[in-house]
Amino acid sequence: MRVFKRLSGEKKPVQSAKTIKIALLSSFTITGIKEVLGVKCFGSGLTPEFYEAPYGQFAQDVLNREGPLYQFNADLTILFVDTMDLLGEDFFFPYRLSDDVRKKVADEKCKEVSGWVKMLIERVAGKVLLHNFKVPHYSPLGILENKQEFGFFEMVKRINNGLADKFKNNSKVFIFDYDGFCSKHGKSRIMDNKMYYLGDFKLRFDLIPALCEEYMAYIKPLTLLTKKCLVLDLDNTLWGGVVGEDGLEGLKLGPTPEGRPFLEFQKCILNLFDRGVILAINSSNNPEDVDKVFREHPNMVLNKEHFTAIEVNWNDKISNMRSIAGKINIGLDALVFLDDLRSNREMVRSALPEVLVPELPEDPAEYAVALIEVNDFNTLQLTDEDKNRNRLYALDRQRREHRENITDITEYLKDLKIVVTIAKADSMTIPRISQLTQKTNQFNMTTRRYLEEDIRRFTSGTRFYVFSVKVEDRFGDNGIAGTVIVETVGVRWRIDTFLLSCRVIGRKIEEAVLSFVIEEAGRRGIRFIDGEFISTPKNAPAKDFYKRSGFTFKAQKEQKEIWEFDVSQINKKPNFIEVVWKG
Amino acid sequence: MERLKTILSKVLGIDKNSISDATSPDNVENWDSFNGLILVSELESTFKVKFTMEEVSSARCVKDIKGYLRKHGVALEGE
Numbered sequence: 001m002r003v004f005k006r007l008s009g010e011k012k013p014v015q016s017a018k019t020i021k022i023a024l025l026s027s028f029t030i031t032g033i034k035e036v037l038g039v040k041c042f043g044s045g046l047t048p049e050f051y052e053a054p055y056g057q058f059a060q061d062v063l064n065r066e067g068p069l070y071q072f073n074a075d076l077t078i079l080f081v082d083t084m085d086l087l088g089e090d091f092f093f094p095y096r097l098s099d100d101v102r103k104k105v106a107d108e109k110c111k112e113v114s115g116w117v118k119m120l121i122e123r124v125a126g127k128v129l130l131h132n133f134k135v136p137h138y139s140p141l142g143i144l145e146n147k148q149e150f151g152f153f154e155m156v157k158r159i160n161n162g163l164a165d166k167f168k169n170n171s172k173v174f175i176f177d178y179d180g181f182c183s184k185h186g187k188s189r190i191m192d193n194k195m196y197y198l199g200d201f202k203l204r205f206d207l208i209p210a211l212c213e214e215y216m217a218y219i220k221p222l223t224l225l226t227k228k229c230l231v232l233d234l235d236n237t238l239w240g241g242v243v244g245e246d247g248l249e250g251l252k253l254g255p256t257p258e259g260r261p262f263l264e265f266q267k268c269i270l271n272l273f274d275r276g277v278i279l280a281i282n283s284s285n286n287p288e289d290v291d292k293v294f295r296e297h298p299n300m301v302l303n304k305e306h307f308t309a310i311e312v313n314w315n316d317k318i319s320n321m322r323s324i325a326g327k328i329n330i331g332l333d334a335l336v337f338l339d340d341l342r343s344n345r346e347m348v349r350s351a352l353p354e355v356l357v358p359e360l361p362e363d364p365a366e367y368a369v370a371l372i373e374v375n376d377f378n379t380l381q382l383t384d385e386d387k388n389r390n391r392l393y394a395l396d397r398q399r400r401e402h403r404e405n406i407t408d409i410t411e412y413l414k415d416l417k418i419v420v421t422i423a424k425a426d427s428m429t430i431p432r433i434s435q436l437t438q439k440t441n442q443f444n445m446t447t448r449r450y451l452e453e454d455i456r457r458f459t460s461g462t463r464f465y466v467f468s469v470k471v472e473d474r475f476g477d478n479g480i481a482g483t484v485i486v487e488t489v490g491v492r493w494r495i496d497t498f499l500l501s502c503r504v505i506g507r508k509i510e511e512a513v514l515s516f517v518i519e520e521a522g523r524r525g526i527r528f529i530d531g532e533f534i535s536t537p538k539n540a541p542a543k544d545f546y547k548r549s550g551f552t553f554k555a556q557k558e559q560k561e562i563w564e565f566d567v568s569q570i571n572k573k574p575n576f577i578e579v580v581w582k583g
Numbered sequence: 584m585e586r587l588k589t590i591l592s593k594v595l596g597i598d599k600n601s602i603s604d605a606t607s608p609d610n611v612e613n614w615d616s617f618n619g620l621i622l623v624s625e626l627e628s629t630f631k632v633k634f635t636m637e638e639v640s641s642a643r644c645v646k647d648i649k650g651y652l653r654k655h656g657v658a659l660e661g662e
Binding site for chain 2: 031198204
């Protein structure tokens with residue numbers, strides 16, 4: 001399959017610890033997809049494992065409860081059925097059916113497909129990616145197609161709409177808009193007819209890499225490879241020209257042929273911001289020149305408040321990247337860097353390989369499209385916190401500036417007027433709690449990753465308690481920024497999970513939350529608390545937390561440290577944080 | 584001929600020097616029906632030609648491939 005490595009345009013595979021199990025179910029020959037997708041996974045640092053349904057047997061696989069598909073138990077199951085295979089003879093002779101029967105057939109087919117999906121999600125723990133159906137570009141009725149009461153094209157569209165409706169609110173099922181994919185690449189050239197007749201290939205070979213790239217947009221967030229922050233250069237990236245040389249008036253940015261590409265590029269960036277992507281600037285410039293553009297240029301779409309970290313100086317771009325990651329409190333592997341200069345891109349790429357540095361085309365006219373093609377910012381769910389995250393980060397910048405005015409840290413914290421609201425997990429907060437367990441690396445005592453289903457299971461019994469931790473201060477509401485999961489074992493509580501988002505650490509909130517847990521344990525007649533700590537390369541901030549909080553070291557079981565607290569002991573808590581319990 | 588040999592060796596994973604007119608699915612292990620179609624696709628894109636289905640199904644060995652390429656106006660250098 002060497003030829004596919006070239007086709008997929010990826011670098012040499014690197015072995016990695018992260019793995020993903022992918023099942024491919026299709027109604028026709030899809031040889032090649034597994035190979036190209038495998039190379040793309042390796043390119044993103046993933047080791048994939050595949051299951052491919054035998055030719056023509058995907059439906060048997062789905063139905064066979066004891067079969068190999070379910071033994072494989074994929075993280076992602078891709079179901080790719082072609083319109084022709086779904087409709088059979090009705091695809092060729094849709095108008096031998098009456099309008100009513102056509103409608104009925106569409107509904108039956110929709111039911112059949114959603115039936116397969118339902119069976120899949122009942123029996124596999126992972127997600128399902130369902131292709132919708134290509135709406136044909138040819139009608140047996142020619143130009144009269146859209147004069148029908150309920151036409152052939154409408155029939156396929158009805159199936160697609162039906163499936164979209166059915167799974168809109170299902171967090172395990174994603175619909176891949178294959179019809180949109182076909183339009184994007186041209187419906188008339190989706191198939192190589194000869195290959196179709198010779199080998200039942202319904203997708204031409206040279207489109208396989210593009211399809212696999214679309215799959216990667218789902219695979220990356222599924223394996224938590226999502227990027228969080230877009231770092232931008234300024235001159236010839238956010239605007240045309242060099243502000244230090246061309247001056248404010250000389251910049252290309254606005255409703256002119258040369259200015260519009262930059263204007264629309266900024267609009268694309270603003271869309272990412274609205275979706276929760278953090279923005280930062282890494283630019284070699286005089287800060288006064290840049291401030292002037294932000295303040296006075298009439299066509300700037302982005303303003304200073306959109307950026308969480310701004311590094312405009314004459315330092316090298318590499319130290320600036322490090323400093324940006326530090327200020328936002330995220331890893332370098334969460335950054336994407338866009339710069340028009342190849343030399344800068346190469347420099348950052350080689351010094352900081354964790355940072356994703358996409359190629360920016362020579363021609364600014366191609367900038368917006370290049371950014372749209374970056375599929376690394378996708379998340380599988382958009383919580384309210386995501387949508388507000390940027391407001392929160394912008395507030396955080398104000399907080400930092402505020403801190404620079406106050407020198408004493410306790411004074412600063414007091415002045416923040418922090419309110420921590422703790423509540424039992426409910427259907428509203430479970431998605432966010434699961435997301436926190438998936439994404440929090442630093443202040444995370446055990447780094448146990450839980451799906452929504454897991455959290456729901458914890459909350460349904462009486463053995464576990466799941467608490468959400470909401471944090472507010474004078475600058476605004478941080479939303480749910482932490483969670484604690486405890487298990488009752490006789491007169492003991494075992495703290496299974498204790499974590500806080502990096503956004504709120506360093507404010508003694510963890511101490512307030514732990515002291516609440518201790519009080520709550522006392523109220524429920526619990527005598528001892530066992531705190532667990534599992535060390536990871538990233539959770540240094542959480543180390544010694546139990547020790548600092550008066551717990552005694554009890555045991556070490558492989559990677560796990562167990563720290564014990566006698567509930568009758570004195571329970572210290574920071575007096576400047578107000579804790580509200582919504583039990 | 585050089586370009587043809589390069590494609591054959593790349594797609595089928597065989598040594599360029601081992602390729603002759605008689606090279607065929609019978610004596611190359613990797614030359615299964617799928618790799619055969621990949622070969623067709625690679626030849627078409629490299630030489631900017633389009634084979635008919637009949638040609639694809641009737642080609643039995645490298646000699647046949649050369650014949651069809653010539654028929655489509657491809658000059659095979661260095662023969």
